[in-house]
Amino acid sequence: MRCAGNLPAETTSFVGRRRELGEAARLLGVSRLVTVTGPGGVGKSRLALRAAAAVRGLFPDGAWLVEASGVQDPSLLGHAVLEALLLADSTVRPAAEVLVERLRDREVLLVLDGCEHLVDACAELVDVLLRGVPGLRVLATSRQELRTGGEHLLDLPPLPVRPSPAGGAAGGPPGGGGAAGGGTGRRDGDAVALFADRAAAVAGGFRLTPENEAAVAAVCRRVDGIPLAVELAAGRLRTLSLEQVAERLDDRFRLLTGGARTALPRHRTLRTAVGWSHELCTPQERLLWARLAVFADGFDLDAAEYVCPGGGIAAEDVLELLGELVAKSVVVREASDGVAGGARYRMLDTLREYGAGWLRSLGEEGVIRRRHRDWYLGLATWGEVEWFSARQAETGERTRLAHPNLRAALDFCLTQPGEEQVALHLAATLWFYWVGCGHLGEGRVWLDRALATAPGATAARAKALWVTGYMATLQGDLERARPMLEECRRQALDTGDDLALAYAVHRQGCAALVGDDPARAAELFEEALWHYEKLGELNSNVLMAMFELGVAALFLGETDTAGHWLERLREVCEEFGEQWAYAYCLYGTAYAAWLAGDVRTARREARECVRLNHLFRDLVGTVLGLELLALLATEPGADGSPGDLREARVLQGAAHRIWQAVGIPLFGSHHFRAPHDECAARARAGLSRPVSAEAFREGTGLDLDAAVARALDGPGPRGAVRRGGRGPRTPGGLPARGRG
Structure with a gap:
């Protein structure tokens, strides 16, 4: 059975470190925080990953790697942990609070790699997590200790080099150290074994022999057995002989020593090794x-x-x-x-x-960083264009791969005077990624920072305002959304920015819709669509206005109007190959089909809605579809079999967990909550309270992938009792509909 987690597979052999691996396992058995310390290049990350792989079977909820080195802004460390653990969260809550809530009942090993540049933030986050999550253990790597309570240190020294009694490498039979390559399996020859293994990989004819062992040992000693330096030295065998490597390293060793006298010798040695590679x-x-x-x-x-x-x-x-x-x-x-x-x-x-x-x-740092920023600004701009096409999935994946560099570009804009407008533009242009790929929370962080630095009325600020207002609406944060959208509308009117006005009105309609005023929402959507048509604007946002107008009509009981807009939306999506807005269209058509009593169509459309939204990692669309599938689970099957009320409660529990990563469940909206309440009422009428509660708890234990698989494929064999039918309507519930 495959263990949970995201530990990467090893791509090269692991050499030596048997004692350190054993000590790491021992410390993890007695301490909830173990920090592997040592200089750069000594192999901290590699040892931590090997140790984690060895013990991950003891953690039912998996061993997870978080690469802290890719995070430059301390405020985003928690978001990086959430992302690594696949715990997408788009709320305005602090990421640490969300992590504690989501991990509280889990047994997890967290490998926090590369903490030294954020040591204070890492220490604070680890302290909060360990206090709030009893089943959590942390294996950190850092060039310095975190200095938080309960920390146990494992100081990783360089690899040992077998001493030579007469200036050469000692002979003797290999031991049982498990080292790779050659005849130096003894633990005190791990550096030599590492050199031999890596040299064989780059120079196919290389093998460790009694004739060359002394020269190899000499090279390893000159770089103090630091694994990175050993590997760099071995890599030179592509173009140099072993004797040339030894000679050149000796030259650079003498040339490049002489750093700060207070620096650790192994730090100077690593700089010598890297500097030597640089010189070559x-x-x-x-x-x-x-x-x-x-x-x-x-x-x-x-x-x-x-x-x-x-x-x-x-x-x-x-x-x-x-x-x-x-x-x-x-x-x-x-x-x-x-x-x-x-x-x-x-x-x-x-x-x-x-x-x-x-x-x-x-x-050159400023020039190159600005050029780097320009490239990723271009990537975001093109991504916004490509999002409205059949290449949406590819665009989302390309943006995901660029995410760390986009963070670096945003950080550059927010820390360089004169770059404030670019920061607004970049953060707002990425709306498709923040919204469509499950990063509402982080998007709000960047947009809030950018808006705070540039209060002047500009086109970039107008876009940032409606994007932030839109995201706040999706989080159920109408108190923040409404004034932002009104500011955008006023600025658009004052400056004659008709495009910003269209978007402001559109997103004010969204706020009205989730604020349970579908009549006002419909008016605003119609006005926005009029503006869009007049301006020739057509993209995924415009398609979402059609969807939202259709949903508002459904809430008002105007099924013909709803059908018109949902059908129009479907036609445009099919014409342009658009899939993201189409997934929301499927939610609307599934909802309408259920109201009309067409359960088979409703199930088909709702399942496809969940599948597509999950493809994009859009949490809002996924959980809306999941809520609808929970209700549809209570309906009789096509063969007349009764509905499955217990499964409906499992799906509601799974949806509840996902809502915690979005914001207020069902936006705090009475209308959006109606399917949920109807489903819950039916479950109360047909299930005992203990059975209903147990099923709901089962659902809350499903992660996002498992919840989607459950919704699409159904439960595994469990002998559940299927009960069915339509329970009593909830007060103020769904509009009347036909029966099928």
């Missing part, structure tokens, strides 16, 4: 290395070719230079799943930091 690069390769350091995480060739040329590097040279950096193990080529384009690349954190230092020393 050509001037163009070194320059590309420095410029690539602006990427917060993975990047693709197109991004590198835009950001890095100029001043010594031609655009057409980037591909070849990047290939050389991959060959020199400075850049890692990642496997591509083919969903969003070609190969992707990334640098190890230590190498990226080294490159960033060179970039600063060259005086």
